Amino acid sequence: MATDFHAHRPKSAARTLVSCGAEELSRYPLASLELHPWKLPEQFVPLPRAFRETLNGAAALGEIGLDRLRGPALPVQQRYLEELLALAAELHKPVVVHCVRATEELLGARRRFPELRMLFHGFRGKPERLARLREHGFFISLGVAALNDVVLVEYLRSSGLGGIGFETDEVPEPIESVLGFAAEKLHIPCGELEARTDETFRNFCFSE
Numbered sequence: 463m464a465t466d467f468h469a470h471r472p473k474s475a476a477r478t479l480v481s482c483g484a485e486e487l488s489r490y491p492l493a494s495l496e497l498h499p500w501k502l503p504e505q506f507v508p509l510p511r512a513f514r515e516t517l518n519g520a521a522a523l524g525e526i527g528l529d530r531l532r533g534p535a536l537p538v539q540q541r542y543l544e545e546l547l548a549l550a551a552e553l554h555k556p557v558v559v560h561c562v563r564a565t566e567e568l569l570g571a572r573r574r575f576p577e578l579r580m581l582f583h584g585f586r587g588k589p590e591r592l593a594r595l596r597e598h599g600f601f602i603s604l605g606v607a608a609l610n611d612v613v614l615v616e617y618l619r620s621s622g623l624g625g626i627g628f629e630t631d632e633v634p635e636p637i638e639s640v641l642g643f644a645a646e647k648l649h650i651p652c653g654e655l656e657a658r659t660d661e662t663f664r665n666f667c668f669s670e
């Protein structure tokens with residue numbers, strides 16, 4: 463079965479890690495409790511007690527993260543990130559991360575929680591950055607935009623697909639189409655890519 467590493471609603475019968483709010487969690491077999499950096503308040507307010515309980519019933523935490531271009535001031539976002547990562551570590555939950563122009567800050571936080579399984583979702587950028595995230599133990603999920611990046615695709619062909627998954631996030635197409643496109647770009651049979659990424663997802667979501 464194909465795996466969609468990150469979406470906000472399922473787009474096919476594929477295994478999908480759906481990122482949503484508390485009120486939607488029970489709708490999906492694999493739901494990730496979201497506290498998007500764009501939606502954070504201007505000032506840090508401690509997480510409500512109910513958040514912990516809700517997270518306990520979710521498959522994962524996220525998307526959470528850092529965004530230098532949107533949301534409250536970066537230090538406020540960082541404070542939330544620290545609190546959330548500590549909670550995920552305590553409850554042994556994997557974490558889906560959104561990160562825009564704050565890689566160094568993210569890696570700084572990551573170093574304090576080396577045991578956490580973390581997925582950097584919607585990666586775009588240079589191979590060097592991807593390699594750096596891998597060195598720090600991140601799983602990475604890619605969408606169509608990344609697959610249209612010739613340099614990145616070339617890098618993935620030579621580096622292999624360790625820790626790599628695919629996602630639909632905002633695109634309407636199902637993950638089966640994204641995987642088909644990825645298989646073509648990466649010169650791998652689609653079935654093999656599907657099996658590889660299924661295994662990567664198991665390691666991200668279900669290994670402890």
Ligand SMILES: [Zn+2]
Pocket residue numbers: 468469470481525631632
């Ligand atoms: Zn998203």
